[in-house]
Amino acid sequence: MDTTSTSVVIKRNEAEVCGRVPLHQTNQIQPHGAVLVVKTVDCTILQASENIETFLGAPATNVVDTLLSNYIPANQFTALQVRLKSAAIDKVPLVLTSNGADILALLQTQEPYFIMELERLDKGVAQDSFVDIYQEVKYVMAELEGVKTTDDTCKIVARELKRISGFDKIMIYRFDEEWNGEVIAEEKEEGMEAYLGLKFPASDVPKQARELYRKTPYRLIPNVNYQPEKLYPVINPLTQGFTDLTNCNLRSVAAVHLEYLRNMKVSASMSTRILKDGQLWGLIACHHREPKYLSYQVCSLFEMLSSVVTNKIMAVQYRDAYHYKTxxxxxxxxxxxxxxxxxxxxxxxxxxxxxxxxxxxxxxxxxxxxxxxxxxxxxxxxxxxxxxxxxxxxxxxxxxxxxxxxxxxxxxxxxxxxxxxxxxxxxxxxxxxxxxxxxxxxxVQKINWGGNPNEAVQFEKDKKNYHPRNSFKLWQETVFNxxxxxxxxxxxxxxxxxxxxxxxxxxxx
CATH class of the missing domain: 3.30.450.270 (PHY domain)
Structure with a gap:
């Protein structure tokens, strides 16, 4: 199907609408982990996610207003206090023990409080993780050593990440000057819809989401059909407002994005950023047809490989730009x-x-x-x-x-x-x-879109609530003038x- 370039204006408006969603103030998290909001000065627990009992052995109503030291061994609490005084606290992992289980805690400060993201840590995994991760990173780096082009770099990364992670599909997604994205590399299982070479409108990854990707290296959604867990109490008693969950890996996902993934027939998703000069250049998008949880170790591998990919792509582009400028x-x-x-x-x-x-x-x-x-x-x-x-x-x-x-x-x-x-x-x-x-x-350009960009956002009768498009099949636009x-x-x-x-x-x- 062909249309004129007037749809470009429509897509910009849709991107602006989607960009107004307050993604960082959901007050909800995904249920594969738990969150504590803790007062920095004395480590009193201010808020807890409603599923905290599975981690600390007590419900959120009992945990709030008690001391964090009540739930972990004294030596671990001392180590945590030392970590809190460090300038490099944010997102550095710490292993704790509570309620008879090992827990991985990620700390981030938002004075006068700090946030703890908690996930289960299976016994035996941590001891082997460094060697495993190091081997995989070194292998991919060796594969990329002699690569001369950006496209070849992305092809290798897509192939290797699919092998390492086990996702059904890996795509490398590059943004253009209008923030439309194009799939420039893809590795997938048979039977899955191919998106290689297709463009996706800017509203698919609106401005606010792009800003969050600049701040957080990856985004994991193990199950798009999850039931979110709320923070208790709803209002942070220190700020008298919602706690800012911008940098939380566990932060709940906008309903429209979950619907978007379900329309793609995806049950689990992970996205990793690719930066250029501190700005978002593209994404590594991972899809799975069934729910799929990745350990922190594997997520860390994605984070490190995204840095490797970023450095390689930028090296290739800077080299080409240098020769061209000369x-x-x-x-x-x-x-x-x-x-x-x-x-x-x-x-x-x-x-x-x-x-x-x-x-x-x-x-x-x-x-x-x-x-x-x-x-x-x-x-x-x-x-x-x-x-x-x-x-x-x-x-x-x-x-x-x-x-x-x-x-x-x-x-x-x-x-x-x-x-x-x-x-x-x-x-x-x-x-x-x-x-x-x-x-x-x-x-004259013929642009291949993943679905009709004019239908990227579909509003309900109230003109307030909206839904993503439900088809991502090839839709061709012809651009004149x-x-x-x-x-x-x-x-x-x-x-x-x-x-x-x-x-x-x-x-x-």
């Missing part, structure tokens, strides 16, 4: 030399028209001054250029400006949208109408070209 810099230096040799800015640039088009990845270029207009390649006609320059001046555009879909911001550009859909404007003397205008032709966007490297070299022209003019006045 090549562009060499091309620009040749153009600059030609201008100086000719001792004529406009004439020198015209002589280097092919080189300029190659440098900026352009189909056409216009040099417009107050006295002359020179164009080469595919460009709008003279009157249309004058109109465009006037629009740029009216918008007070006096810095580098780029737009891959010019008709989206300048309606009159529809007259030449097929041949000049994209604009890169280099203001030289904007007040005098001196611009270098770079154009790119329309690049849009050019391929300029890369960061091309924008950087365009800025350098602009600076050269401005300085040349200043030095020849």
């Amino acid at each position: 090549d562009l810099q060499f091309r620009l230096s040749k153009i600059m030399e030609a201008v100086y040799r000719k001792n004529d800015l406009i004439g020198g640039l015209i002589d280097q028209q092919k080189e300029l088009l190659d440098l900026l990845g352009a189909d056409g270029l216009v040099i417009n001054t107050s006295k002359q207009t020179e164009s080469f390649g595919t460009t709008p006609d003279r009157m249309e250029v004058e109109e465009l320059v006037y629009w740029l001046q009216s918008q007070s555009i006096n810095k580098l400006y780029h737009q891959s879909r010019l008709t989206g911001v300048f309606e009159n550009a529809s007259a030449y949208a097929k041949t000049c859909s994209g604009l890169l404007a280099l203001p030289i003397q904007a007040e005098k109408g001196f611009y270098i205008l770079v154009f790119r032709s329309e690049a 849009k050019a391929n966007p300029w890369s960061e490297e091309q924008l950087l070299i365009a800025e350098q070209l602009r600076n050269f022209v401005v300085e040349y003019l200043l030095n020849t006045v």
Whole structure:
């Protein structure tokens, strides 16, 4: 099925709606663990999840307002107090014993209290976990050693994580500039729906969820049909509000996301972040058709491997970017030399028209001054250029400006949208109408979506409650009047070209 690119606007609105859900203030947790909220100064328990009895041997109503030291051995409580004084407390594991069982506790401070996440620790697992995890990490690192591309890196990671974890499906999911995600690597069991190469709208991972992924390395949902456990009492007595569960692994999941997974026929899920320069670049998404619990040790393996993947992907991309930047810099230096040799800015640039088009990845270029207009390649006609320059001046555009879909911001550009859909404007003397205008032709795109993006969010009659789409089958969108966007490297070299022209003019006045 085909549609026009108008659906892009709809998806943005849906993403904004989904992004308003207060995911960190659920006051509920998943039941495969328990939570304690403890006053830092004297270790009095302020809140407890309603399933705390299975860990401490007493119900939440009896546990609250008692001392944490009542439930663990004295030497372990002393070790916990030492840990609380450390600057590196957050999310560092601590093994405790309570009610006759070993418990893994993750601590995080939110002064004047701290949060303890508790999970069962099977006897014998911890002793072998370090060697097992170290071996797996070293093996994957060795597999990635000689890989040259991002796609190959992701393929290997998907394959190895599926082997290690036993999940039915592993996908590597990369975000674009509008936060739509694309599956660039996939390993799955037979019979599962394939998503490789499909895009998913930004509303599937809205802004608030993306921010949480920046703060927490992974998200495990062992059973999408779980019954959440509430904190008791509901209100934190110290803050008189809900306890912030942002960084808790056990934090309950928004109902709309659980419904989304069920619509995918998934019973268990795990997502691990991939960062670039501190920002979310993508996700490792793991799906299983049956409920599936992973121990903290295996989750830690995912966390470490996500760091390995991040470092490898960034190394590949930085290497490629370095070579590309070096090549562009060499091309620009040749153009600059030609201008100086000719001792004529406009004439020198015209002589280097092919080189300029190659440098900026352009189909056409216009040099417009107050006295002359020179164009080469595919460009709008003279009157249309004058109109465009006037629009740029009216918008007070006096810095580098780029737009891959010019008709989206300048309606009159529809007259030449097929041949000049994209604009890169280099203001030289904007007040005098001196611009270098770079154009790119329309690049008709066929985007393969995982389900109809126009139905990503479906509202009920009250216009408040909503549901995710229930189909993720291929849905194709055809996008017109849009050019391929300029890369960061091309924008950087365009800025350098602009600076050269401005300085040349200043030095020849």
